Amino acid sequence: MTADITTPLIPPIFGKTLTELRMIVSEAGLPGYTATQLADWLYKKNASSFEEMTNLSKKGRQFLTDHFSVGVMVPKKIQSSIDGTRKYLFPAAGGKFIETAMIPENERITVCVSSQVGCKMGCLFCMTGKQGFQGQLTAGEIVNQIRSIDEAGQVSNIVYMGMGEPFDNLDEVLKSLEILTSEWGYAMSPRRITVSTIGIIPGMVTFLEKSEAHLAVSLHTPFDDERRTLMPVQVAYPIADVINEIKKWDFTKQRRVSFEYIMFQGLNDTPKHVQELSRLLNGIKCRINLIRFHPIPGTPLQGSNDETILSFKDKLNSKGILTTIRASRGQDIYAACGLLSTKELIKKSQNPS
Amino acid sequence: MIVSMIKKSEDSSQLLRVTITSNKEIAPGVYYLSYQRTHDFLAGQVIKVSLDENNPPRIYSICSGNLDPETSILFNIKEGGLLTPKMARLRPGDNLLVSAPYGGFISSGQSEWWISTGTGIAPFYSMIRSGLGNKCRLIHGVRSESQFYFQKEIRSVMGEHYMTCCSGEEVPGSFYGRVTDWLSALDELPTNIKYYLCGKALMVVDVRDLLIERGIPFENIMAEIYF
Known part of the structure; x- marks a missing residue:
């Protein structure tokens, strides 16, 4: 899955699961407990060099230094929004870049992580889609977005809503979730993590089986023909099939499912959409998040106005579907939903002037 | 007659075992794989394809006419892929799991x-x-x-x-x-x-x-x- 990005010559150890660390120490002939110690240094003590790992044997440290890099990456650039949101730019393997958004809200710090460089899904309204697909992120590159921001250690919530489609990079996303939620890792509750998908059904099913994190689905319109013009994935994974799959799972307890809905003027904000949404989602305990459209260059789409969004919300609520409006954050630094892109950086690296 | 055995389109989540009739490398690393048509379909539709029940299926556009006796797909070998390198080695007589055709990438019939x-x-x-x-x-x-x-x-x-x-x-x-x-x-x-x-x-x-x-x-x- 990660073959698209040039593998660094010295493989990083950050991003390995406990099982993988056990294999590494076993092959090196080191004592088995070294794996737990390593996990502790990497994911709890935030070590950035093998020298710091003082309870490891000298032989162990030497072996690690000879064969691995720690592999944590510091951000190349940080931008701050007037609303407190920050956007981090991280280098990824192969000379590429990814973006991460940190969104503070009262006591909460939510980090929006990327799972791919670029995206293959090509949604009409999304800036990331416009750069095409450049590569998969490793679990280490995903978790590093939590580990290497200034707010590391204070993160209360994580959303996989940055660049890329998480379930098109399923193995690495699942590994990153394991590191974030395991006792030997960051020990975060999976209930503080939400993975957002466009509706790649096989990946979604595996995720629902193997992880306990919340699920968010980019819905945007309940109508097949409209969704096809907005989201090419509708051809392969129609939203009706996605919903049918979701209905097989229990979201009435601690695990939640939500639906993301960007509001486009005159396109998906009419009473018939309310009607069809209520029909489509009937029987699912869920929430709809209405999102203001953040226009991207050259877009033929226009966002709904606040009045329409409020009335759409009220109508859905009166149909019994819990509906909220997501606050737009970090728009001035292009950190808001649908605005993440490293296209210009890719162009620069391909045509250095 | 073949036609009488052809089914109407149905639930695409069910996979059906079919027998491959041909699998030709038509360009370096690119294969044209066919099996006897099982369902009616509209040109432009897709099918899900898998080698066995343990791996999630992949989606391919049908690459044959809706009246052709065989249904075909066109694929290239993805290095390190789970499906395509194995699919390239399939021979006539081997089995493949396929879904009923589905999808809305359908011609309007106009210009x-x-x-x-x-x-x-x-x-x-x-x-x-x-x-x-x-x-x-x-x-x-x-x-x-x-x-x-x-x-x-x-x-x-x-x-x-x-x-x-x-x-x-x-x-x-x-x-x-x-x-x-x-x-x-x-x-x-x-x-x-x-x-x-x-x-x-x-x-x-x-x-x-x-x-x-x-x-x-x-x-x-x-x-x-x-x-």
Whole structure:
């Protein structure tokens, strides 16, 4: 899955699961407990060099230094929004870049992580889609977005809503979730993590089986023909099939499912959409998040106005579907939903002037 | 008769075991795999394909006519892939799991422009073999000449309405460059017809941006991305 990005010559150890660390120490002939110690240094003590790992044997440290890099990456650039949101730019393997958004809200710090460089899904309204697909992120590159921001250690919530489609990079996303939620890792509750998908059904099913994190689905319109013009994935994974799959799972307890809905003027904000949404989602305990459209260059789409969004919300609520409006954050630094892109950086690296 | 055994389209989540009738390498690393048709379908639809129950299926456009006795797909070997290297080794008589055809990448039956790259030609080849090629224009972009799959047959049906673009080498009779270059060089693009795009993400988003910039309403653009 990660073959698209040039593998660094010295493989990083950050991003390995406990099982993988056990294999590494076993092959090196080191004592088995070294794996737990390593996990502790990497994911709890935030070590950035093998020298710091003082309870490891000298032989162990030497072996690690000879064969691995720690592999944590510091951000190349940080931008701050007037609303407190920050956007981090991280280098990824192969000379590429990814973006991460940190969104503070009262006591909460939510980090929006990327799972791919670029995206293959090509949604009409999304800036990331416009750069095409450049590569998969490793679990280490995903978790590093939590580990290497200034707010590391204070993160209360994580959303996989940055660049890329998480379930098109399923193995690495699942590994990153394991590191974030395991006792030997960051020990975060999976209930503080939400993975957002466009509706790649096989990946979604595996995720629902193997992880306990919340699920968010980019819905945007309940109508097949409209969704096809907005989201090419509708051809392969129609939203009706996605919903049918979701209905097989229990979201009435601690695990939640939500639906993301960007509001486009005159396109998906009419009473018939309310009607069809209520029909489509009937029987699912869920929430709809209405999102203001953040226009991207050259877009033929226009966002709904606040009045329409409020009335759409009220109508859905009166149909019994819990509906909220997501606050737009970090728009001035292009950190808001649908605005993440490293296209210009890719162009620069391909045509250095 | 074969026809009497053909089923109407049904739930695409169920996979059906079929026997492969042929699997030919039609260009380096590119295969054309066929099995006896099991269902009715509309040209442009897709099927889910898997080797066994343990691996999640992948989706492929049907690459044969809706009246052809065999249903076919076109695929290239993805290095390190779980499915395609194994699928390339399948021989006639081997089994494959396939779903019923489904999907809405369907021709309107009116005049349309079809724009594709690489194996993204598949749904359009299906449309051509299903008798829908007469009113349409097909633009196919590739890196090397060997990737102009089904060229002779398409040329015989579409004639001048079949445009080939090759970005990796100069090929007589083909435009030297990408499909986006060819489209950019046109003075005018019809705005009242449907455009169908099929291929990799970057081609689809670049062509879509270009079409929108040239005044084509986004509702007239239908895209299928191979991922």
